């Protein structure tokens with residue numbers, strides 16, 4: 001829509017029109033000039049507890065929860081300034097992200113919406129065990145999900161396979177059996193929670209899909225020394241319109257990604273493109289925090305650089321991390337679109353991102369709740 005007038009009241013969008021007369025006399029009119037307004041970006045995979053240094057695991061281990069919380073608050077505000085108005089945090093320590101979430105949600109502080117998983121479920125000594133979410137066997141998993149639910153998490157995260165941050169198990173290796181993953185899904189859904197599954201290896205991806213998880217994180221089809229995706233699995237993920245949270249995004253001028261990823265990048269990208277073409281709902285999760293190339297405001301680079309590179313049009317790339325991501329997170333009734341009844345949750349960028357999506361990298365203003373955060377022009 002050209003020259004829209006968005007009428008907002010108490011943090012909600014009341015109307016979107018082109019007529020100035022639609023506003024009440026008492027309204028304040030803010031003229032943003034020649035910008036494009038977009039829904040705020042939604043990063044469906046971050047770790048606020050990791051500090052985007054070369055050794056985030058040690059840095060977290062060295063500090064107490066109060067210090068971690070202060071750093072996480074700074075990370076969340078950096079994300080917000082970079083246009084990320086909703087952060088799905090897929091793994092913290094001691095549920096600290098919930099405390100931060102509540103400060104922003106009900107504590108009167110301006111910040112992004114946080115959807116927090118708390119400590120991710122993992123086997124004893126498994127991937128990211130140090131975050132405190134160890135759970136073994138079907139009964140142990142059900143109990144852990146119940147404990148997370150009673151702490152007030154927004155979703156469950158389960159480490160179906162190993163990962164690159166923890167040397168104990170290779171990313172291609174499964175941590176949980178199909179039955180254990182199914183137990184986690186059943187327990188999460190009966191607590192009315194979505195469940196996100198970290199899965200690199202092909203068997204883990206198949207087991208997560210079959211168990212009915214709500215998103216598959218990474219979905220890289222790692223083997224011990226490369227990448228090998230079964231075309232039948234890609235086709236089935238597409239047929240189910242499975243949510244695939246691809247890990248992308250690096251700041252401009254960043255060095256190469258993790259060596260294990262770098263050598264597999266071409267193959268991973270080809271599979272992500274195939275997944276998208278097959279019908280999977282492909283959304284970016286940055287994994288922000290896990291390394292120096294991934295500060296918490298990195299999503300705009302993932303959306304503008306990576307998504308078009310796997311065959312998305314500019315419009316499709318923008319939809320992926322706004323309206324589609326909102327649906328993936330179960331907040332589509334509040335976020336992801338600029339429409340009456342939705343939260344005031346918008347960003348302003350120069351130019352038209354449908355013509356040149358790189359303008360997404362320059363966030364001029366962010367509107368969240370009743371507040372505006374501007375960054376010059």
Ligand SMILES: [Zn+2]
Pocket residue numbers: 045046047090091287
């Ligand atoms: Zn992660």
